Amino acid sequence: xxxxxxxxxxxxxxCIDHQEGIADDETHAFFSxxxxxxxxxxxxxVTYEMMESYWPAVARGEVExxxxxxxxxxxxxxxxxxxxxxxxxxxPWTNSHHIGGDLRMSVQNLKEATPAGVLLGSGMxxxxxxxxxxxxxxxxxxxxxxxxxxxxxxQRGLFNTRRLELISSTPLRNGAxxxxxxxxxx
Numbered sequence: 192x193x194x195x196x197x198x199x200x201x202x203x204x205x206c207i208d209h210q211e212g213i214a215d216d217e218t219h220a221f222f223s224x225x226x227x228x229x230x231x232x233x234x235x236x237v238t239y240e241m242m243e244s245y246w247p248a249v250a251r252g253e254v255e256x257x258x259x260x261x262x263x264x265x266x267x268x269x270x271x272x273x274x275x276x277x278x279x280x281x282x283p284w285t286n287s288h289h290i291g292g293d294l295r296m297s298v299q300n301l302k303e304a305t306p307a308g309v310l311l312g313s314g315m316x317x318x319x320x321x322x323x324x325x326x327x328x329x330x331x332x333x334x335x336x337x338x339x340x341x342x343x344x345x346q347r348g349l350f351n352t353r354r355l356e357l358i359s360s361t362p363l364r365n366g367a368x369x370x371x372x373x374x375x376x377x
Contacts, residue, residue: 193308206338230307
């Protein structure tokens with residue numbers, strides 16, 4: 192069974208607004224490596240729609256982009272993408288699949304069917320999956336910024352505190368730090 196790894200950009204004050212992070216070759220290369228290692232992507236509908244509105248055009252060369260961004264877009268084009276939604280069932284972007292029904296069972300089945308693991312990149316969905324104890328690892332790219340606004344990580348709250356074990360921390364040249372944690376067991 193593959194691990195479910197939650198990964199996204201976050202500022203020092205917990206803001207997860209995608210426009211607040213440093214979008215350079217180094218950060219795109221980091222996320223490309225994560226995506227390449229994973230067997231599938233998992234998003235909520237809102238994140239999927241944000242991604243589908245931009246990245247397919249980058250992959251097709253319709254949008255001018257740096258090589259690291261183009262590499263990310265091309266990799267994303269072929270990667271299986273699973274979308275949790277209760278309001279939308281059709282997802283036309285290449286290799287996109289709907290997840291509906293019982294969230295716990297659907298995501299558990301996805302983990303079991305994906306030995307290389309599943310990369311989760313949606314903040315609101317992460318809250319729900321963490322409440323269901325389904326997230327195994329966290330790989331946050333912490334940016335050296337204080338946004339002063341939201342949305343923030345887990346702003347809808349968890350039922351109890353999550354204890355994590357630090358696996359590694361890696362500073363990037365741009366000042367961001369990759370923080371890799373595993374959920375503490377027991």
